[in-house]
Amino acid sequence: MNTKNTALAASVALACSLTGSAALSLDLTGKTVDFVIPFSETGGSARWANFYAPLLSEALPGNPTVVVKYMPGAGSTKGANWFQSQDYSDSEGTLIFGSSGSTQFPYLLDDPRVKYEYGDWNVVLASGTGGVAFLPPDLAGKMNGLDATGLQDTDFIWGSQGATRLDLVPLLGWEMLGMSVEPVFGIKGRGDGRLMFERGEANIDYQTSAAYLKSVVPLVEAGHAVPLMTWGALDADGNIVRDPTFPDIPTFKEICEATPSCETSGDAWEAWKAFFIAGFPVQKMVFLPQGADQDAIDTYTAAFNEVTARADFKELSENTLGVYPQMTGDTAQSMLKLGTEVPAEAKDFVKKWLLDTYGVSLK
Structure with missing residues (x-):
């Protein structure tokens, strides 16, 4: 890079x-x-x-x-x-x-x-x-600052295209945070996952930036969704930094660093980072x-x-x-x-x- x-x-x-x-x-x-x-x-x-x-x-x-x-x-x-x-x-x-x-x-x-x-x-x-993960307001309140430990006792449902798709990045990331996320595989596009969230069939979702700007920002402004984290962006030296489109939203790396059960080193982190780089x-x-x-x-x-x-x-x-x-x-x-x-x-x-x-x- x-x-x-x-x-x-x-x-x-x-x-x-x-x-x-x-x-x-x-x-x-x-x-x-x-x-x-x-x-x-x-x-x-x-x-x-x-x-x-x-x-x-x-x-x-x-x-x-x-x-x-x-x-x-x-x-x-x-x-x-x-x-x-x-x-x-x-x-x-x-x-x-x-x-x-x-x-x-x-x-x-x-x-x-x-x-x-x-x-x-x-x-x-x-x-x-980039990509932004978001929650319903009641679940977002379980966060302690950047520490996601409070989310570990929630059973999450999420609409996913499949574990071998781009959804691999959030699935592995949420597991690293100790979250219990049950994916419903088989949706045809991330927009279908957002619709599941809007209908109350899912209680967590993420969208890539274009779809987030168009379809999720209105949900946030209406009080129906709260951004949790972005996957981040890369600087010129290959370091993960805040997404320039969403500079006020913390990155997964920041959430991981603040959550005791998550580590930004080791095999899981290196695998997550490699596929994040390949995917975003x-x-x-x-x-x-x-x-x-x-x-x-x-x-x-x-x-x-x-x-x-x-x-x-x-x-x-x-x-x-x-x-x-x-x-x-x-x-x-x-x-x-x-x-x-x-x-x-x-x-x-x-x-x-x-x-x-x-x-x-x-x-």
């Missing part, structure tokens, strides 16, 4: 070089670009994709209509397996795919249901994000299918650079997505590697934890 600023500068330089015929050789006039999201329309990925779709339409040559399409199932594995079967020659620039940490984690854990290979895809945008600083990515030529990659890279260079992008993105880096070019390639690799020790720990805790055997 120490090379992040250098890589970011390289990305900016790349954006400046993508002019003329290379950036405009893909003509999408009169065409429709399908932006496929492997989740339901209620979660943070939908919010992220729908934010970018009209802006991307304006920036791509020929101003095509960019339509977000949803392909939920198996925690995003269904859609990702479908995308793996697509070839650029069949779409000629009219198909892009948006992945999430819930797509990366089964890949990282060698889930046998995974038939996709990130190395075959062509990344054109990498978006960092580079949580969402946009890809062209395998076989995409360099002109197409350059065209989409230039379009995303044009979007993020807009004078109003900072205001638009802060209100919709939060305060996180939006990366292209070499930086996106570096982030792709960060999001699809974890140390072997962390992978082994998580696989054993999944088997011991949930009976999930990834063979």
Whole structure:
């Protein structure tokens, strides 16, 4: 992560070089670009994709209509397996795919249901994000400052996409805090988990930043929810710090440090941190299918650079997505590697934890 600023500068330089015929050789006039999201329309990925779709339409040559399409199932594995079967020659620039940490984690854990290979895809945008966990007001009152010990005698119910998805991060974190959280597996998107919370079917939840800003902040303002913690963010040296979008909410690390039963060292912590890094600083990515030529990659890279260079992008993105880096070019390639690799020790720990805790055997 120490090379992040250098890589970011390289990305900016790349954006400046993508002019003329290379950036405009893909003509999408009169065409429709399908932006496929492997989740339901209620979660943070939908919010992220729908934010970018009209802006991307304006920036791509020929101003095509960019339509977000949803392909939920198996925690995003269904859609990702479908995308793996697509070839650029069949779409000629009219198909892009948006992945999430819930797509990366089964890949990282060698889930046998995974038939996709990130190395075959062509990344054109990498978006960092965060996540916020929240409680009903009566349960939030059991916290003693940052100490979560008072939550350990509560039986929590939580709507989850699955233990091998991005939900791994909160599940392991809550266990480290000594909390008893019973997941109801099988929801199609994090938005469905929020709806369970709103209906009183669940008494804890977390949402990625875009969905939290849109759908949970109103619950907080109405007194129906209280933020518990964020997962945090990474500084330039790879340290976990407060999420820049939610600087007033403590991080999981802070809660762990204040809770006697939780430790910010050892195997569990190192595994949690490794999967947090893989899942949130580079949580969402946009890809062209395998076989995409360099002109197409350059065209989409230039379009995303044009979007993020807009004078109003900072205001638009802060209100919709939060305060996180939006990366292209070499930086996106570096982030792709960060999001699809974890140390072997962390992978082994998580696989054993999944088997011991949930009976999930990834063979």
